[in-house]
Amino acid sequence: MYIIGLLVCAGMLMTLLDGIEGVEFYTEKPAYLESCRIYEPEFTNCSTRSIQKFMNQVIKGIPEIYESFGPIDPMKQDQLVFKQDNSDIATISANLTEMLIHGFGKMVIKESKVSKKDFSWLTKIYLPTMRLDCKYKMIGRILLVPLRGGGNMSMEIDDLNILMSTKTHLYERGGYTFYNVTSVRVSLKVGKVKTNMENLFNGRSKEVERGTNQFFNDNWRDLFEALRPLVAETVERTLLKLLQKVFNLIPANFFVEDIPNSLTLYGRKTEMIA
Numbered sequence: 079m080y081i082i083g084l085l086v087c088a089g090m091l092m093t094l095l096d097g098i099e100g101v102e103f104y105t106e107k108p109a110y111l112e113s114c115r116i117y118e119p120e121f122t123n124c125s126t127r128s129i130q131k132f133m134n135q136v137i138k139g140i141p142e143i144y145e146s147f148g149p150i151d152p153m154k155q156d157q158l159v160f161k162q163d164n165s166d167i168a169t170i171s172a173n174l175t176e177m178l179i180h181g182f183g184k185m186v187i188k189e190s191k192v193s194k195k196d197f198s199w200l201t202k203i204y205l206p207t208m209r210l211d212c213k214y215k216m217i218g219r220i221l222l223v224p225l226r227g228g229g230n231m232s233m234e235i236d237d238l239n240i241l242m243s244t245k246t247h248l249y250e251r252g253g254y255t256f257y258n259v260t261s262v263r264v265s266l267k268v269g270k271v272k273t274n275m276e277n278l279f280n281g282r283s284k285e286v287e288r289g290t291n292q293f294f295n296d297n298w299r300d301l302f303e304a305l306r307p308l309v310a311e312t313v314e315r316t317l318l319k320l321l322q323k324v325f326n327l328i329p330a331n332f333f334v335e336d337i338p339n340s341l342t343l344y345g346r347k348t349e350m351i352a
């Protein structure tokens with residue numbers, strides 16, 4: 079045991095000195111993690127339960143993730159620069175800053191599937207409510223309304239179902255197999271959406287602004303269709319950042335006990351890092 083411990087330490091030190099992935103990682107499985115075996119039946123049930131338990135822990139706060147990512151709920155996000163001009167319902171250029179996202183603290187993992195072929199994931203997530211607060215600057219046209227303004231914006235989505243497709247690439251580090259999370263795509267289903275944008279017309283008319291927000295909320299389905307790509311991108315970036323942090327810290331072996339190593343899966347020597 080002692081020798082193995084030393085070897086693992088040496089491995090970690092090597093990694094740190096190499097500076098390739100200059101971060102520490104868990105060399106022991108935390109007690110809150112339930113491992114599943116992908117080559118056994120009922121894997122998806124096990125994985126769904128395991129990921130839910132794990133996310134509960136992430137929400138409570140895992141120090142190494144908290145340190146670099148901050149709290150999960152509310153979650154801070156950097157700015158988002160967004161441009162869309164190929165749609166009938168919206169032509170917008172928008173910059174969102176000081177983003178604060180509420181709601182991921184209550185996330186429900188409804189299903190967590192992992193592909194045996196390429197170890198991509200398909201995850202169904204449910205949030206009772208997601209609320210986005212930010213400052214926006216926007217030029218464009220939504221539902222035929224020409225806009226040029228900026229100020230506070232809030233959007234509250236009830237019953238948000240997220241279907242998340244995640245691409246991963248396996249690699250080896252310190253004798254463990256890790257997920258490199260390379261992309262996250264989401265498809266969103268919403269129950270109800272309420273939006274408020276202040277200063278839509280650069281303060282020219284409070285009356286028209288109120289009327290327009292009212293109009294948007296009366297037509298919230300259309301408004302959401304117009305803003306869907308913007309919301310999807312916000313959610314994708316949020317999840318990608320979180321998942322990259324998490325799976326950089328915790329070996330994939332601790333989630334999927336019988337995961338093949340990258341050499342077996344891809345059959346190439348170049349996948350070795352440490």
Ligand SMILES: *[C@@H]1O[C@H](CO)[C@@H](O)[C@H](O)[C@H]1NC(C)=O
Pocket residue numbers: 120123
């Ligand atoms: C696995 O999960 C599905 C869906 O939640 C459920 O219908 C099924 O009964 C579960 N199977 C077992 C053996 O728990």
Ligand SMILES: *[C@@H]1O[C@H](CO)[C@@H](O)[C@H](O)[C@H]1NC(C)=O
Pocket residue numbers: 159171172173215216217
């Ligand atoms: C958003 O920011 C980009 C670059 O930071 C800028 O080019 C663009 O004009 C901005 N759009 C708005 C609507 O302010």
Ligand SMILES: *[C@@H]1O[C@H](CO)[C@@H](O)[C@H](O)[C@H]1NC(C)=O
Pocket residue numbers: 229230276
């Ligand atoms: C915008 O939101 C911030 C933070 O929520 C608040 O302090 C500020 O008063 C708001 N600005 C306006 C013009 O309402």
Ligand SMILES: *[C@@H]1O[C@H](CO)[C@@H](O)[C@H](O)[C@H]1NC(C)=O
Pocket residue numbers: 099247249258259260351
């Ligand atoms: C992870 O993937 C990104 C590209 O998506 C690549 O730049 C990076 O080097 C990869 N990291 C590892 C450790 O394989």
